Amino acid sequence: MARMVTTRNKVISTAAAWLVGFLIFFPILWMVLASFKTELEAFAIPPSFLFFHWTTENYVTVQERSDYFHHALNSIIIAGGSTLIAMLIAIPAAWSMAFSPTKRTKDVLLWMLSTKMMPPVGVLVPIYLIYRSFGLLDTRAGLIFILCLGNLPIVIWMLFTYFKEIPKDILEAARMDGATIGRELIYVLTPMAVPGLASTLLLNLILAWNEAFWTLNLSTLEAAPLTVFIASYSSPEGLFWAKLSAASTLAIAPILVLGWFSQRQLVRGLTFGAVK
């Protein structure tokens, strides 16, 4: 017998879902609100939620003092570039490990993940020296390279688990029907892997966009992305919450919009293979 869904249950579960959604979204909402307050109001205790003197002066100050578009362009190039390169390396790697595993595949995967276990600050000085010698400090290429390396293990692992879910029988069936390897890849495998590829791509992009250790330490001016832009608005002596909130809102806006539009793919990718 099918489970009865009463109107009451529906209302309760909808309300609960909205509440959870609101709680998760609240820090971002609070940041956006703070960006429209004056510095004193942003710091006031008890804080005011909506009834304060709305102002856009923080956005004006931030625009005047920093070159937002320079930083945003750097973020797009660095996050986009490192994601694309990571995907280009990770897709064949994960593909081969998923479809023709060897005795050592598990070990290789574990070894790759183990590189993420060391705190980045542990290798800061060696990397800095290498970058200095190769002239990579404060270059977009240098940041693309390090972010790509940093995210590769996670990307390969994610893709590997998605590819494992694709039944081998389907490939065999396609071959029986006379499909070439090229056709098999384009018409059979790719459509099945699209949700997985899309969610990995987006997650990698978000990770690279938000990465704040290497981008802060290896860039100065020319290659400085939005993380450096945000870091310049915190002050040891003086109130800064409102301006920092305005800078942060500007910094997360592009990735927030991107995430909003691709959430269908993201959710599908994350739950891919959960139910058979």
Place this chain on the structure above:
Amino acid sequence: MKHVLCAVAGAASLLISAPSIAQTTLTVATVNNSDMIRMQGLTSEFTAKNPDITVKWVTLEENVLRQRVTTDIATKGGQFDVLTIGTYEVPIWAKKSWLVPLDKLGADYDVGDLLPKIKDAVSVDGKLYAAPFYGESSMVMYRTDLFDKAGLKMPESPTWDFVVDAAKKLTDKSGGVYGICLRGKAGWGENMAFLTAMSNSFGARWFDEKWEPQFNSPEWKKTLTTYVDLMKQAGPPGASSNGFNENLALFSAGKCAMWIDATVAASMVTNPKDSKVADKVGFALAPNTGLGKNANWLWAWSLAIPAGSKKVDAAEKFIAWATSKDYTKLVASKEGWSNVPPGTRTSLYKNPDYLKVAPFAKLTLASIDAADPNKPTVKPVPYVGVQYAAIPEFQGIGTQVGQQFSAALSGSTTVDAALSAAQSATEREMKRAGYIK
């Protein structure tokens, strides 16, 4: 053929080197404080006079800046030409030969005009390794209206007994007014800056002459007991997470009768745009216990040149401009005397225009004069620095000890337990670093 190649190579090298002769780009690393932001805005005045120099700014959060600049300077990365550093770094980095001595600041720079205590703090063996951009000490800021109402009169140099007594009398928890606001947030530059300066006035010290930690001394116990008891009775709730900015907000909103903190706060709490109590603030020296030391610190954000820079001449020119008397005049002409960077030059404190708009000037100068980085404590010590010990290990140790003291303030540990934990943590670190056996 060989000649042709040589000629081409020569022409190419000329083409490549030509722009670098014409234009030097300086990269200046700094923190996001209002005086630095103002300097950033006035850069065009400098480049107009020096058309061969371009200035680019990297503004970072204080701790990020410290880590970023330390990595670069230790590896001779050469990413920066001018650094903004504090009095803590100057002696340590100068001894490691990480900084270029500033001996070409020009004839009209007038080094003799720098405030002697500030000059000492940025010099090593009599040589200037950084030029002070703005200097600060700490002092008591208090509400004149609340003091009048309670019939109290703040002396110019109060004792801790007076401050404790007044704080208790002025506390009106139901009215949301607390007798005193002090730093409680853990960190070597947060609560430990205040508590180290306070302990100096109680006769305590971080280390004895043989680098043995002194947290087991009665002086430290008295310092911490006084602080914790005072804050419990007369401090705002949640004080263990309050730093400079939180207390600034509380004081500006009229919630503190007294606040002991950086002298630069004086211009913020007396600015009617940001402060509700702008016309009701009085100033006094940081408290003492009659032992000859006040509980005030000494700090100067200063400009220095890292040893890795290839543009030393241009960098020195820039530093000379930014820390000169003319720069002070420039700021005054553009943004008024109340906005000039304070605490570095004697001449500023003799300027009638400045004294007219800065009621806190006299006390700021007296506070700076009362702090001695070379003799910070009642008993002798092997280190320099008033609210810190200028050794590389201090950042780590100071923050660990700060966490213990912050916990004592919040009540999650006792004063005795916090002091003994601080003692053992400091002993361990000092042994590891080889100061003691």
